[in-house]
Amino acid sequence: MNPFKGMLDKINVESVELELMRTAYGSTTTLLSKLDPRILMVWYLIFAFAPWFFFDSAKLLSIFAFVTVITAISKANKLVLFLLCLGIIGQMACYAIVAYFLGGNMAALAALLTLTLKLATISLASIAVFSNIDPERFSDALLSFGAPAQLAFSISYGYRVIPVMVEEYKDIMLSFRLRGHAPSKKGFLSWRYAYYLLKIAVLAFYPLILNTAKRIRTTIEALETKGFSYAMNNNDVKRLKLSYLKIKAADIIFLLVSILILIAIILI
Amino acid sequence: MERVLRPERKNSSKDLMLFILVLALSGIENLIAEVLPEFQLGPIEVGISSFIFVPIVLCILFDSFWAALAAPIGELVFADLILGEFGGLGEFEEVILLTMGLYIAGKMVKDVTNRKQIAAAALFAFIFQDLIGTFIDMTKVWVGIEDFEAISGLPESVFALEMIDFLVEFAVTGIIFGLIPTLYFAPRLYGKIEPLLGIKPRLIEKGAALNVPIRLIGGAIIAVIAAAAVSMLSGAGFNIIEWEPEFLDQFGQWYIWVPITIAAIVAIVVIWLGKSNNGEGQDINV
Structure with missing residues (x-):
């Protein structure tokens, strides 16, 4: 065992x-x-x-x-x-x-x-x-198969940002537990403690959702100042971006x- | 030449923001739900399959098709592919079902401060995708096994197991991690998250009744029943041609495409209906 x-x-x-x-x-x-x-x-x-x-x-x-x-x-x-x-x-x-x-x-x-x-x-x-x-290559493959550039970008961005978000979620959980008050009695099958942890696990999404919204707005605005939406609809830009993929x-x-x-x- | 800047569709960057927001958040909620411990009561698994309130709340607050579409894709790309839980064809039905459920839920709510409307939308989103998913699962087992009905006890056991599984899912994922957190989060996030994205909060239509897009839901349900009926027929077809194994080998799995194709057509029709049904004043992307 x-x-x-x-x-x-x-x-x-x-x-x-x-x-x-x-x-x-x-x-x-x-x-x-x-x-x-x-x-x-x-x-x-x-x-x-x-x-x-x-x-x-x-x-x-x-x-x-x-x-x-x-x-x-x-x-x-x-x-x-x-x-x-x-x-x-x-x-x-x-x-x-x-x-x-x-x-x-x-x-x-x-x-x-x-x-x-x-x-x-x-x-x-x-x-x-x-x-x-590699996420970058994965998203470029999707792009060359004709997937929308927005989708391809979202996926490669997501792969990079999700480890950061997991870290952030852990930090929020820890800070909730540090500041919070754990139940003094555990109860039958320690259900009180399980309830307490699950409640924190749900509540921790509140700051996470707001932080993610802020982070994503910053990213998208930075992208748009570089003309992302226009560039991705332009076939020349696409060809240049995908030129490194060779079979x-x-x-x-x-x-x-x-x-x-x-x-x-x-x-x- | 192509270099001329084409006029971009209005607010496409807002759509992209919503898409990535829901994509990343539903990816992470699925990953976290995946690592939480589950325990087994006999053959039934009691566990959290996802913190489904996260996409539900965001779809209610933004009423956007892109937000609804991002939720199943996030689950697919960030949780299922990485952990090897990618079920092949089945995942495409899940994308269609969850997108439709969330999109209709977002359309249902007219007044974001009305708890009854939020509760109805949250329950609808879960039941729609999970109940129909359960039925599709059952038919899939039916099609995937050659002489399904010949084995005594198997059809009944699959049916019983799937239904009990659905009820447990409904209690745990649907109520405890769906309905209750949605009621808590939706009013609290309203007016807070929109400015962070640079989007105007959704209009509150005070006193407006729950918007039940009958045409949308009706169309979706009729078509899903049709899909189920066709797969039942294909099940019957299996019995007819059972004595001819070569024929079965050649054409047998053709049937699996029927429900999937129908589901895809339905999804397109539903979205089209939703677009034409779109009343004025509820569009947030002003």
Whole structure:
């Protein structure tokens, strides 16, 4: 039980903040992070859609295995993977218990396995791709796919600002607890204390919302003084901004090999 | 030439501000809800799925389509993608449902100081997206499993589980972290947050009754029922063609697109109705 307990202890605000930081200022050493972001997104789309077209569990398992290998290469965060596994096991157990009580048999579990396999494959693919894509490159890929510039900018801005906001939320919580008065009696199952903490967790959004509004206005006004809205509707500016994205031989090879493996799995 | 500055749509920078504000805030509220501990009562999970009051309050205060659209996208990009909870196709329905729920909720409120109107809007936003989401989930399990009805006890168990799950969600996320904080926050933030963004506060129409955009809600609900009916039909279709597995392999998953396509069409129609329904005097972006 001990390793599991150690993992469970790590699921807290700090670990999520670290994961966010890693995504925002992430490593550029893994195989996937060196590839072109557009190719990665096409790859992700292929593997997010492919599982829905099969019912055969052997084929699904092969696709799942391939995506697992890619995820292992991409050095995804172990904590995130652990959470994913926990979720899958929990879900399976749920359906099994309820099917059992309602007079079904365990064949239900086998049938649900195919659905769970599909969902797990998609989740793994998303972890592999999105923990390796730099937010800047991600937003530029969206832009080159024709997404509105406002959306692309919002996403890359969000990735940068959300770790700061998590930090701020933590500070607000701490200052509330410092100035506040914790309940002296914990009550049954320490419900008084839980109530107190949850109330603070909700109230802490009040300063956070106002601070965020102020910060975002400053950012947008700074952008607009540089002519952001006009520039982003101008095709020349867009071309200049996206000129650094180039599809190289490695990108093509990666995509082709993946598609070939997928076709091989389907045909066999 | 293209270099000529084209006249920009009015207030697009205000829209961008609202979009980013709701995007970032709903991203962070989902992340925080994700790390809070959950406990399990048998197969039912009791936990906070999101601090849904944050997008609800902002959509009521600003009555903007961009604010409504930003909430599910923020959840998608900052919570689901990072933590690997991205459910593929299912997420697109969630975007449509939550956007529609929040947008209609924002339209419903006429008087931001009226607690009854705020309460109605908050409840509507939650129930709309979660109840319909529950039904779509059930049909998805139906479509995703080959011989769903052949296995005794499975349809009933999935239905029971999803409904209990919905009720727990309603009590925890909908009431405790939806309705009650919304009633607390909406009047307090009104008139405080708008100046920070350089936007005029929403007009209060004193004494105005709750605006129920019947055409909007009606259109949304009829179409969702249609989507559900079509997926039921496709479920029946599965039984008919069950003896022909090759046919199933080729065309089986085609059905999954039907509800999604219909939901997308509905969303577009609803937004179009909302735009044409837009009365004067409630536009805040003056």
